[in-house]
Every structure is written in structure tokens, then in C-alpha cells.
Amino acid sequence: MRVLLSLSLLALVAAAEERPRAREVGLVVGMLPPGPLNAITDVPGVRVGHTTVIRGETVRTGVTAILPHAGNLFQEKVPAAVYVGNGFGKLMGSTQVNELGEIESPILLTATLNVPRVADAVLDYLLGLPGNERVRSINVVVGETNDGGLNDIRGRHVGKAEVLAAIQGAKGGAVEEGAVGAGTGTIAFGWKGGIGTASRVAGGYTVGVLVQSNFGGELRLGGRVVRRQEGGADGSCMLVVATDAPVDARNLRRMAERAIWGMARTGSAGSNGSGDYAIAFSTVRGAAALVANDAMSPLFLATIEAAEEAIYNSLLRAVTMTGNGRTVPAIPLDLVRATLRTIPQ
Numbered sequence: 639m640r641v642l643l644s645l646s647l648l649a650l651v652a653a654a655e656e657r658p659r660a661r662e663v664g665l666v667v668g669m670l671p672p673g674p675l676n677a678i679t680d681v682p683g684v685r686v687g688h689t690t691v692i693r694g695e696t697v698r699t700g701v702t703a704i705l706p707h708a709g710n711l712f713q714e715k716v717p718a719a720v721y722v723g724n725g726f727g728k729l730m731g732s733t734q735v736n737e738l739g740e741i742e743s744p745i746l747l748t749a750t751l752n753v754p755r756v757a758d759a760v761l762d763y764l765l766g767l768p769g770n771e772r773v774r775s776i777n778v779v780v781g782e783t784n785d786g787g788l789n790d791i792r793g794r795h796v797g798k799a800e801v802l803a804a805i806q807g808a809k810g811g812a813v814e815e816g817a818v819g820a821g822t823g824t825i826a827f828g829w830k831g832g833i834g835t836a837s838r839v840a841g842g843y844t845v846g847v848l849v850q851s852n853f854g855g856e857l858r859l860g861g862r863v864v865r866r867q868e869g870g871a872d873g874s875c876m877l878v879v880a881t882d883a884p885v886d887a888r889n890l891r892r893m894a895e896r897a898i899w900g901m902a903r904t905g906s907a908g909s910n911g912s913g914d915y916a917i918a919f920s921t922v923r924g925a926a927a928l929v930a931n932d933a934m935s936p937l938f939l940a941t942i943e944a945a946e947e948a949i950y951n952s953l954l955r956a957v958t959m960t961g962n963g964r965t966v967p968a969i970p971l972d973l974v975r976a977t978l979r980t981i982p983q
Contacts, residue, residue, distance in 0.1 A: 657816060657957060660836075660950040663971065664978050665859055667950070668943030670936075673837035676947075677813045678846030680837040681880040683707040683921050686848065687808030688819030688833070689800040696790040698961035701756055702819035702833060703804040704745040704848060704878050706919050710767050712776060715740040718919040719887045721894035723901070727874055727913025728753050731779035739887025741919055743778045744805055747820035747850045747876050750784040752796040759801035781915055783852035783874035785823030788961040813848070816955030820876075823961060824852035826952065827905070828867050829969040830959050834952025838940035841933060843883035845940035847897060850876040851952040853914070855907030859950065860981045863905070864973065872911030875901055877945055879918035881937065884925035889934055894918035896938045900945025916945075 660667065661676070673680025685705040692698055706716045718741035720732040730753055735741055743764060748756045760778045764770060785791060804819065813835045815821075821832030831851035838845050854871035857864040877897040885893065894916035901914065908914070918941075929937065958968045 657955045657968070658971070660947050660954055663954065663974055665950060667947040670838040670840050670940055670943055673839055673844050673846065675812055676837055677835040678704070678837060678848040678878065678880050679810045679813055681844050681846045681882050681921060684846065684880045685808035685810055686813045687804040688814055689804040690818050690822050691795050691800060692822065693795070696962045697793065697795050698789040698823035698959060699749050699752070699785055699795050700819040700822040701746060701748040701752070701796045701800050701804045702850065703808050705808050706741065706880065706921055710769055711744060712742045712764055712773060713769050714923065715742045716919050716921060716923055717885065717887050717890060718917065719891035719894055721891055721898065721916045723898035723914030723916065724908060724912050726911050727782065727915055729781045729915050730757050731777045734777040735779065741779060743776060745878055745917055746780045746801065748780065748782055748796050749789065749791055749823065750782045751791050751794050753780050753782050755794055755797055756780050756801050759798040762798060763802060763805055779917065781876040781917065783824055783850050783876060783913070785852065787825050788959055788964055788966060789823035790962055815951050817957050817959055820850045821952060824850060825873065825966050826851040827854055827857040827865065829953060830956035830966045832952045832956040834948040834950065834955065836944040836947035836951060838944045840936035840940040843881060843937065845879065845881045845937055845944055847941065847944040847948045848878045849945065849948045849952055851949050853906055853912050854909070856905040858903070858905040859974065859977050862977050862980055864977050871907035871909045874913035877901065877916040879916060879941055880921065882921050883937055884922040884928050885920045885937070886928050889929065890918040890920060892934065893937060893941045896941040897945040900942040901949060903942070903946045904949045
């Protein structure tokens, strides 16, 4: 769900509908097949919701919610793990996830200074669910990247109403990408970044990844350099990995690590100021038989490929954005197509 706050957002929505995904411009990543939607929602039960906040000339922000299932997550926790690629960030709730190997809240992504407000709203949501009347401790998971280049980040424009709209509007099916939700004001490789997603099928299971791209470096498509970014390579990337494979927290952490490898394939600089985190969860609870270590390699490859393609989708689906006195262009499609023509078939 998106809250439409201005006519300019309607124009952005129309422009986004004309932007292609990676495969639509001929950019096919890896060897494994995607799921039907090529999205994190190919993992059964996973839902995604966005609230996009665009107001006046300076507000370009939002929030994205990822729900492992549609039930009461505190009462029906799922296996999970967090991997820190570079810890320059404000990821809330990660220590308990790694200590206990499970997640008990929706995963929310937003702007850096919005994290406490978003967490407070998620607490209100969870405490208000039937069955949670006596709950006195909840571990909320909220990740972020800094959208201060295009957004009045100090205004902290995401509050309870926006968070509840994202959670309650979360759904399966196709996922909106680009300059939406938590990706509204982000920048990647000097172009407009945003939300992107992709999936892979491997070993009879599905792996889906959703990203919030806001980092820099030397963008590569299919191994070919598109543009070397001179300076300004700081930023962050949040990656959320979902699977329907019966994987425990230990191997979910290994999958989360591979998501960072997928990010590296796109040309990330891994700079000092880049807060890069991957959160991985399985929708399978209480499985008697887990995927063995020797059978994890296909899931690792699926994670790498889906993460890489999700980042490309975040760039390709994003539209040119003006905000806070700055204009950041969308990546030119002619440049993308010209780069892809140099790749041997």
C-alpha cells in the first residue's frame, strides 16, 4: 500500500510503469531459474507492503514492510539470522535474532533517523494483536539506509500511520520496485536507487531477496563496468532473504552472507560509511529434517544470484527524482543496453 500525498507522486508512478526490470532489457543474471514473479513473494506466505511519502519539495522518504507470514509473528516465530557486511548502520534488533536464531516481528526498512519512530509503531502494532495481551518484551527488527540526499531526513517524516499502512497493506504477488517505500529517496552508484527484488528456484526450494539500495562503487552489469563513480561511494544496502527451505539459523546466516556476495558482484565499493546488512529467514517452522550442510550449495548460489538481480531491478525500475534541492537521474536505459551489447553471448 502506498499513501499518495501529492500529484507529483502520481506522475512518478506513471513513469515507473514504463521502466523495465533487468530481464526485460536482456540482463539475465546467473544460471538458476527465477520463480514465477521473480520476487521475494515467490516464497509462499511472504508479503511486502510500502508506504511512500512525497510532500512538497523536500520530503522523499517512506517505509517498507516484509512479513514472513500473515499470522501473529510473535506467537509464530520463524528461524532467522543476520549477517553484517559492514556495520556502519542502525539495524535494530539484530543481536537477539542472532542469539536466539529466530525473528518475532515484521521486518521494516526506512530512513536512518526514522528507525526509532518506526520501531515504536511496530511495537504498537504487535502489542495490539490478539494473543499478545500479556506480552512484556518484543524484539522489533528495523533496518535503514540514509536518504538525506533527496529527503529532509531530519524531519523524520515516517510515523505510526505510515508504518501501519505498510504492514496492514502488505500482500503477496508482484512487488512494487524502484522509488517506493523505503527506497523513495535512496541513491545507488550515483543514479536513483530504491527497492528491488528477485528470486531463484534451487534444489526444489525457492529463495527470494528484496533490497533497499543506497550505496556506491563501480557499477557492473554482467561483469562489464558501466561507470566508475568518482568519490561519493558511501551509502548502505539492506538485503532481506527469504526461503521455504527448512534451514536453521546457522545456515540462514551463511545464506545471508552470500547475499553480500551478490551485492559485491554489482561493483559495491564496501566503503567505510556503507552499512551493509543481510537478514535471512525461513518460512518453515519446527521442521524435523533440515537441509544438510552438503545440500546448501544450491541455496547459496540462489541467494547470490537473486541478490545481484534485485539490485539491478532497484536501479532499473527507479525513476528520476528531485527533492531537497537535488535531482538524481534514473540510470539511462540506452547506456544499459549499450553495455549489455558488449557482453559475449
